[in-house]
Amino acid sequence: MDVAKLAGVSHQTVSRVLNDHPNVTEQTRLRVRAAIAELGYRPNRAARALATGKSQVIGVVAQNSTLYGPASTLAALAQAATGSGFTISVESVRTLERAPMHAAVSRHLDQRVAGLVVIAPVDSANEVLDQIPSDIPLVCIDGDPQRSTELVTVDQEAGGYAATRHLLDKGHKTVWHVSGPEDWFDSRGRVAGWKRALAEAGAEIPPVMAADWSAAAGYHAGQVIARMKEITAVFAANDHLALGALRAFHEHGRRVPEDISIVGFDDVPEAEFYIPPLTTVRPDFEAVAAATLELLHDQIVSGTTEGQRRVIAPTLITRQSVSAPRKRR
Amino acid sequence: MDVAKLAGVSHQTVSRVLNDHPNVTEQTRLRVRAAIAELGYRPNRAARALATGKSQVIGVVAQNSTLYGPASTLAALAQAATGSGFTISVESVRTLERAPMHAAVSRHLDQRVAGLVVIAPVDSANEVLDQIPSDIPLVCIDGDPQRSTELVTVDQEAGGYAATRHLLDKGHKTVWHVSGPEDWFDSRGRVAGWKRALAEAGAEIPPVMAADWSAAAGYHAGQVIARMKEITAVFAANDHLALGALRAFHEHGRRVPEDISIVGFDDVPEAEFYIPPLTTVRPDFEAVAAATLELLHDQIVSGTTEGQRRVIAPTLITRQSVSAPRKRR
């Protein structure tokens, strides 16, 4: 109202200028802009949200974790949002079970968020997606590739394939795999890629060594592997598992890469400084975030769900933890 | 209105029930609760924010980074907020310079956040604090210890002291330090603690080896240190620096801890699986987050700034990267 008075127009005209409506003379537009600047006026988002029923906020549901993948995704999302005029509101859940996930989604809906991003890397988290009203723009990150929801994900399968293929190409007879938790889609995708590469090459498919994402699990798996002298190549489902394995190998006197080669996944910033520098697969989290926001934006603008999905290809980063196997005897 | 009609009361009474006002009969309270449940009514936060001028949202300004410290703080904050009925809204800045920080703060104020948390680990970020209107609850994390703002921080100085003292206690003549960036308060605090421990013990104070937080920088510093055979103990300003140094030592054939001892800072989850397992200082990010929210909550409730500060003591975690120095000759 103050701005309107100063500019000598009605409040509605001010609103039109604010929202870039077409039917405003350039002259009045400038007058209003000047008044806005003079008064240092800033629109009240809450009032706008009340009037329109939508805010400029994107709700994110993510697990509270310092796992590199999820944390990086979240950071990239926040950065991308800032650029696009949206604000990220995070509801953090302690576990990915249905109840807490559902509660987090509800809290977001109470805030009348413009859109929702759910990072749902496991089955239980994925199920809540069904319960979300379909009139709200929704994008799922790292969800079930089988689902029809709008989905953005790193191409885990391609990553697993590339890692395994790289080892096979170096001449290894087969490749063992230390996997992430079985209920993670990420794990399963990486396993699938690994299997495909082995099958394609006609290599023997060893049993999967199931672990979680921790260095401790990698260490334990590494101790087992170190004792099996016939193993010359390992694909670890992430860098921290690889780190743990690296230490186990070290303690057992198995040199990397001379005696055994290993490839990780994630390319954490310090992977280059493991002993030895780790060959790994680098997902592009910025691309994931950008694609997510783009899909969300399309839905917000068009108001429709298009069932689109984006799969972001990762890159193999070769360093010194891989070499050709030694000729035996 | 619907709830009020169903319960046979006025909308205002519904509001009172929602806000736990004292002057409502237990009987009406139950009736309203029942109506709420039956209709599946959920309050509209935007309307509430408009009416009260405050939302239940806490704005966080943080740098977009995957550095372990800031990322962990953010995660802990999100978790703590969820428990206390607040929502965390994150504005991510690419750099900690004044302009972007200021813009991020402004965006938060537009949203009428109930309180503001600024993670301001460097000078430039700290300066924007002065420009924030004093009527909004504000807590600064990792800010300038000299300032009077409400501040929560890890006791960097104590951590640096503990790390250094631990090495001296083992019998090392002195301790070298690979520090973080000079403009970070964290770095300066750790340096100060290191110096105090040395001074107290009457040990020689070597020049600070300035680096950033990266493993690469640690590696470079490590190469220099490895060549100086008289160095037997190093305190690295974080675990990733230590990791880089560890590799440099390895490449130069300097064994850890036999030839040289090293202590890190942060206790990243995988530090236990470095080669060798790293002795380090563990900050308590959950405690930081909890203290931050508590301070913020006090301000929101009381409406006053009390100039309080909380300094969270870190813990020394001893592992195998430290031992007594070898007797020379």
Add this chain to the structure above:
DNA sequence: GGACGCAATGTGAACGCTAACACTATGGGC
């Protein structure tokens, strides 16, 4: 027994914005 205080509830307005419609010029077609 009447005045008073307080607990419980209701009423109307306000928060700052946008949606929907109403109005006023202006210009073009016949």
Add this chain to the structure above:
DNA sequence: GCCCATAGTGTTAGCGTTCACATTGCGTCC
């Protein structure tokens, strides 16, 4: 010269809450 379409602007109402004040009913005190 009249009508109509349209661009530009104004007016009114409503979004869902809370606030400030008004009202009612009941118990207490002298």
